[in-house]
């Protein structure tokens with residue numbers, strides 16, 4: 001059965017021990033020169049394996065939206081995604097982009113970046129995680145950083161006030177290394 005073998009290869013690639021893909025493994029890579037085709041290909045393959053295993057469908061428009069967001073480590077607004085879709089013949093109705101983005105966000109393939117009202121592809125699809133986002137205010141580059149130390153500090157400080165933290169979204173705005181350099185240049 002084709003369906004069976006799809007799922008088999010899917011779970012094989014999901015459980016692959018992670019890999020030499022710096023972009024996926026290392027938050028610093030989001031801001032450094034690297035072979036991004038490798039990250040994008042790896043993340044897309046993981047997403048496809050996950051949808052196959054989860055019984056949901058990556059329709060052509062959902063897949064294309066994910067590909068567009070995977071082109072760079074950068075957040076894009078729904079309107080920018082819609083413009084790209086329209087240019088590629090997917091139609092120019094806003095719900096097309098919004099529905100695809102909602103699906104991808106609900107399934108953990110993209111993160112909402114609230115400060116920018118935008119979306120960024122998740123570099124760790126299928127992993128239960130709530131990262132700290134480092135967001136460049138100049139070029140919209142986004143890196144996901146492990147949040148455990150930040151959460152622990154926040155939880156401890158809140159507990160001192162008798163407050164039990166259930167959910168946090170941590171988004172740090174600033175300048176990425178490249179934009180730091182160009183702002184410092186005369």
Ligand SMILES: [Zn+2]
Pocket residue numbers: 023024029030034035036037039040073
């Ligand atoms: Zn990359």
Ligand SMILES: [Zn+2]
Pocket residue numbers: 111121122123124125129131144
């Ligand atoms: Zn993520």
Ligand SMILES: [Zn+2]
Pocket residue numbers: 136137138139140141175176177178179180
């Ligand atoms: Zn930047």
